[in-house]
Amino acid sequence: MTILERLYTECGQSPWLDNLTRGYLRDGTLTRMVADGIRGVTANPTIFTKAILGSTDYDEQFAALTAAGRPLEDAYWQLVVDDITAALAVLRPTFDASGGTDGFVSIEVAAALAHDTQATLVAARALHKRIAAPNLFVKIPATAEGVPAIQTMIAEGRSINITLIFSLARYEQIIEAYLSGLEAVAEHGGDLAPVHSVASFFVSRVDTEVDRRLDAVGTPAALALRGQAAIAQAKLAYRLFRERFTGERWQRLAALGAHPQRPLWASTSTKNAAYPDTRYVDHLIGPDTVNTLPEVTIAAFADHGTLARTIDTETDDAAEVMRRLATVGVDMGDVGSALEEQGVAGFHASHQQVLAALEAKAEQLSRR
Numbered sequence: 001m002t003i004l005e006r007l008y009t010e011c012g013q014s015p016w017l018d019n020l021t022r023g024y025l026r027d028g029t030l031t032r033m034v035a036d037g038i039r040g041v042t043a044n045p046t047i048f049t050k051a052i053l054g055s056t057d058y059d060e061q062f063a064a065l066t067a068a069g070r071p072l073e074d075a076y077w078q079l080v081v082d083d084i085t086a087a088l089a090v091l092r093p094t095f096d097a098s099g100g101t102d103g104f105v106s107i108e109v110a111a112a113l114a115h116d117t118q119a120t121l122v123a124a125r126a127l128h129k130r131i132a133a134p135n136l137f138v139k140i141p142a143t144a145e146g147v148p149a150i151q152t153m154i155a156e157g158r159s160i161n162i163t164l165i166f167s168l169a170r171y172e173q174i175i176e177a178y179l180s181g182l183e184a185v186a187e188h189g190g191d192l193a194p195v196h197s198v199a200s201f202f203v204s205r206v207d208t209e210v211d212r213r214l215d216a217v218g219t220p221a222a223l224a225l226r227g228q229a230a231i232a233q234a235k236l237a238y239r240l241f242r243e244r245f246t247g248e249r250w251q252r253l254a255a256l257g258a259h260p261q262r263p264l265w266a267s268t269s270t271k272n273a274a275y276p277d278t279r280y281v282d283h284l285i286g287p288d289t290v291n292t293l294p295e296v297t298i299a300a301f302a303d304h305g306t307l308a309r310t311i312d313t314e315t316d317d318a319a320e321v322m323r324r325l326a327t328v329g330v331d332m333g334d335v336g337s338a339l340e341e342q343g344v345a346g347f348h349a350s351h352q353q354v355l356a357a358l359e360a361k362a363e364q365l366s367r368r
Helices: 003-011 022-026 029-035 045-053 059-067 072-097 117-131 146-155 168-187 204-217 229-244 247-255 295-304 315-327 332-366
Strands: 013-017 104-108 136-141 160-165 197-202 262-266 289-293
Touching: 003 013, 003 295, 013 295, 022 029, 022 072, 029 072, 045 072, 045 332, 059 072, 059 332, 072 104, 072 117, 072 332, 104 160, 117 136, 117 146, 136 146, 136 197, 136 332, 146 160, 146 168, 160 168, 160 332, 168 197, 168 229, 168 247, 168 332, 197 204, 197 229, 204 229, 204 332, 229 247, 229 262, 229 315, 229 332, 289 295, 315 332
Parallel strands: 013 289, 104 136, 136 160, 160 197, 197 262, 262 289
Antiparallel strands: none
C-alpha cells in the first residue's frame, strides 16, 4: 500500500488533494492519484485562478462561450463547473465504496458573498441544483454571516464544506450550526443519511500570523512560542470535535442516520521554510479527520513523513500553549478574526484577477 492508503486504513485519516486543474482531468493525473490513495478534492477561487491562467487548457471552451455571447462571469463559472463535474465522476467510485464518507469534490460560493447571509444561501442552493451530485460539497466561509447560512443549508438537507475556520470559538459555532441543522431535518421527517459536512480548520496560516505577533512582542517568553500555536489549536479543535460528537444529543441524531462533521485540516503546506515540510501532516493524524494536501506536501509526506496517531496526544500541552500565548499578549480570537478577513479578501482578489484576465482574453478573441 502507498503511504496515503496506510494513512486511511491504519490511522483513519482521509487524504484529499488540495488542487484541481483541467490538465489533471485530461491526462489521468487525478485518476492516478485516487488510485494511490487520494480520497477527495478541494478547490477554491485561488486554485481555479492558477489553473485557468496557468495553462491554455481552458482557451478553446472560453472562446466558444464568448462567441456564444455568454457574460464573462457566467463563462468563468461554466469553466469551473465543468471541472468540478468531471472530478466528481472520478471520485464517485470512492464515494460509493466508502458509503458516502469520502469521494467529495468541493466548489466554493463567491467570496464577495461572505458577509451576506441571504446571497450566500441563494448561491449555495444554485450550485447544488446546477451540479446535483451526491458527492458535491458546496463551500461556505465560516464568517459570522456564513454561520446562519450553513445551518439553513444543513436544515435543507444539503452537504456543506465549511471553509476558513481559524479559531476555536468560531469552530464551536460551526458545530452547533451543523447539529441544529440536522435536528431541523429530523424534526421535519427528513432523511439524515445523505447529509454530509466537513469543517475546514486552517492550520499553517495560524502559525504565520501568530509568529508575526510573537516577533513583534520580542521577549524570550514570546519567541519561545514560535511555531506552536497552529498545531496546539488544531489539537484542541479535535478534542472539541470528540466532545460534541458524543453524548445523548449526538446519539439521537446518529440513531437517525446522521454522520459526524469531520474536522478537515486545511492550509497544511509549510509556509515557513524553517519548519519541517511535513509538520502539518505528521502532528495532525487521527481517526475521523481529513487532511487536504497540495502535491508538494503529498510528495514530502510520501518521502519522509511519520505515520502515527498524533492528533490526540499532548492535548494538555496544547492547552498550556494557548494559555502562554495569552500571557504574552497574543489574542487568539483576534488572530482568528484577522485571518478570516485575510482569507475572504484573498479569495475575492483571486476571483477579480481571473475575471480581469478573462476580459483581456475576450477582447483579444474579438479582434481576431
